[in-house]
Amino acid sequence: MNRILLTGIVMTGIVLLAVLFGPSLPLVDKSMDQNLVVRDSDGALLVPPIPPSDEFLIGTDRKGVDLWSRLMVGARETFYILGVILAVRLFAALLLSIGAFYSKGLRLLMDGWNAVFSFMPTIFIILILLAVPGVMFSDYRSFWVLIILAAVEVGRLALIFYENMEYQRRQTYMEAAVANGGGRWTLFRNYYWPSLVRELVITAPMEAGRTMFLLVQLGVIGIYVNQQFFSQLDRSYRAVEMSDAWPVLLGNLRQDIYSAPWIPIAALIAMTFSILGFYILAEGLKKRQAMKRRIQS
């Protein structure tokens, strides 16, 4: 009985529940009304952010929106962003690694890409790329941000897939397959691709966790996927996140820690829970594969 896998499935299951049925879950106020002033039981006036109470399970944010509703409703958007980044990343990495396996030119590209990126910390390169005006003022800024967030890790991921194929090639039974006259396509379909799929099953939840990790980090320093520029008092313009995604709740972290700690705590718990869920799921799947292999041999 694989307890790790079970834990992973339960944890990601809970997250999935929020994504699919978030707005219809109990205690969720779909309309996400802003409660500007609230009277507490003694009749005193409260201004948002309102701490956790009977009326607001885990408090409200700075606009007076019930935090629990915001988390549940925002789950869908958060995981939509995550899903797009993940899909682009995995797809590009698969293409690159398979290409590198068969073509020397692409192999050089992959190695070169990784070598060059090994001198650039992730946040560093994301910041520099996002500051390029072509990206910053693009009408499709969100799209470009997603692409950049996906692209920065493609090389590393491609290397994992590539090494998986190399490992497969070194297996002794591959010689038999070649000796039996397996062509390139047959070998790929019957050996390399299944092996890649096994790797993918573990890597996908792993990468989902890593991506969420990155979104947390970017949220803290105020970089979001969907943002619009709003005028500030000093006539400068500041990017303001318009969405209900979870990382946005970290935007005001420094003040919130003092005056409304429940806001970042709720966001961090939600995100950490899903990160751990993904990692545990990946670990459980890995264990399952290992157990299967043992039974087979």
Place this chain on the structure above:
Amino acid sequence: MEIREATPGDAFINKKYLDKSCSFSYNIGSPVFRYHTVQGVFSMLSSIISRIIIWFLSFALLLLLLLVPMDTVFVEGRGGSFMGATYDYQVARHVENIKTFFTYIRETGGLGTDEAGDPIMAKILTVFLRSLLIFLPAIVIGFFLGITKGIFDFKNRKSKRKLLGQPVTIGLLSIPDIVIIVSIQLAVIFLYRHGLVDISLYGHDRLENVLMNILYLSIYPVMFISNITYKTLEAEQGLDYVRTARSKGTGELKVLYIHMLKNGMPKILSHSNTMVLYTLSNLFIVEVFTEYRGAAFYMYHTLGSATEFYVGALFTPDTIAQIGYVFLFTLVILFFNIVSGVARAKVTLREGSR
């Protein structure tokens, strides 16, 4: 749970190099041994040179990105409000920018002066040293405490204390550092409200700021190195030489420290590049979050055009300073790249002569 960390650049450079230099001979003085030593030195040199070349390429690429022309046409609405901006990239302008930059460097013989007439170079260096003041101790602590914790985890992997060992390491490695940082800060605030401690959480000029930031920054390296140490020791565990040493009556501790750790060292060191890269990423978050005015803080705010700007002009055209920061940061990465490469080669060579 295992956090898989591929080491991008390392894998590229070292695979070939390790394959060669690992093949050592046990006979000192034999021609085979001498040949391998010479080969080892050569591969070490060529690995250093290839690292420098790759560093140069990455820096050139970053330079190219930073010198992208900023010709943005702002569309102003009533009263100078922001309606939108159009951007039109032209290669000729990009080339011109690059030329201007090199002429500027040649003419000023440094990085020149800023609007106030102060030399940019001096400012960059001061700020950068401030960053190193928290970054280097974090790395050193990460290395020593990490190996200690790794050994602790390994020694206690079967005892009752195991729950404090590997699971804690993996757990702390999996959750975002900011969660730990926020917990520490909340604890400090709680204690402050009860009049127990008085620590300023934000800023850069007090000793406590520096110490707190070192604490925040070192969490990841400690757990990372600890995990790698544990994995390495686990891998060495079943090897023949360990069994031989044990069967000859060598004490458990001696086997662990003298034999297994020494043999595992290259493996541990080979991951230091990934660790440094990640910690630098963290440096941005910690500095920006705690308003520690180091190089990462200023770089974030000069690049801040991604989140802030004025109509008519991009928030900071201070490209020169950005290039300075990027240069210094990549130099740090290069340094650790080479240190890990050389250390690895040294350990392997010593193995050969033993």
